[in-house]
C-alpha cells in the first residue's frame with residue numbers, strides 16, 4: 001500500500017502574530033508541523049506498520065519547511081517530497097492544491113492523508129481540492145479508519161452533529177484526519193509519536209526530493225501570486241476583549257442578584 005501524507009509547516013500555536021504592512025511578520029516565529037498533520041503522519045506510520053509498503057510526506061513551502069519534513073521522516077515516514085520554487089510563493093489554496101495534485105498524480109498513492117485543516121490560514125480547502133483535481137473520493141474530518149485486509153478499501157467514520165457517519169470507500173482515497181482518530185481498532189490518537197533519537201538519526205539519511213514548477217507541468221500563471229484567485233487585501237488584529245468580571249467576597253444571594261441584573265440590563269441576554 002502506498003501512502004502519501006500532505007503536511008504543512010505552520011507557526012507554533014503559541015506564536016504571537018504581528019501584522020506588518022499588508023502581511024504578517026514571520027520573524028521570530030517558531031515553525032512546527034501543523035498539529036492536524038502530525039496526526040496524519042501518525043496514521044500513515046501506523047498503517048505502514050500494518051500494511052507494509054511505501055510512505056511519502058510532501059510539503060509545499062520555502063527552505064524553512066525542511067525541518068518539518070525531517071520530523072515526519074524521523075517519526076517513520078520513508079521518503080520526502082519538497083515542492084519549492086519561487087513561483088509558488090503567494091499561492092492560494094487552489095494553487096497549492098494544483099501543485100500537490102500534480103505530484104500525487106505521478107506518485108499514484110492508494111491513500112492520501114491530510115490534516116483536517118491548517119492551523120494558520122484555517123481554510124480546510126486543500127484536501128478537498130486535491131480530491132477534486134484527482135477525481136478521487138474523500139472523507140473529511142476522519143475519526144476512524146479500518147483498512148480491509150486486502151488493502152484496497154477502508155471503512156471510515158467522521159463525527160456529525162449528534163452522531164457519526166460511516167463510509168466504505170475504495171482506494172485511492174483522500175482522507176483528512178481529525179484529532180482522536182482511531183486506526184485499525186487502536187487507541188484514539190490524541191498525540192502523535194515523538195521523534196526519538198534513532199528515528200532522527202535515520203531521518204538524516206532519508207531521501208527528500210525537491211520539485212519545482214517545471215516538474216509539476218503547471219504554468220507560471222496557475223500558481224503563486226499570479227495564479228491566486230483570492231487576494232488577501234488586509235489583516236487586522238481582533239479587537240481587545242473586555243476583561244471578565246469576577247464576583248467574590250460577598251453574600252451569594254447578593255452576587256447572584258447582581259449577575260442576573262447585569263445579564264438583564266447590560267448584556268441583555270435574559
Ligand SMILES: Cc1cc2nc3c(=O)[nH]c(=O)nc-3n(C[C@H](O)[C@H](O)[C@H](O)COP(=O)(O)OP(=O)(O)OC[C@H]3O[C@@H](n4cnc5c(N)ncnc54)[C@H](O)[C@@H]3O)c2cc1C
Nearest residue numbers: 006007060091092093114115117118121122123124125126
Ligand atoms: C506569503 C504568502 C502569501 C499568501 N497569499 C495568499 C493569497 O493571496 N490568497 C490566499 O488565499 N492565500 C494566500 N496565502 C495562504 C496560503 O496559500 C494558504 O496556505 C492556502 O490558502 C491554503 O489554506 P490553509 O493553509 O488554511 O490550508 P488548509 O486547506 O486548511 O489545509 C488542510 C490540509 O491540507 C494540506 N496542506 C495545506 N497546505 C499544504 C502545503 N503547503 N503543503 C502540503 N500540504 C498542505 C495539509 O494536510 C493540511 O492539514 C498566502 C500564504 C503565504 C505564506
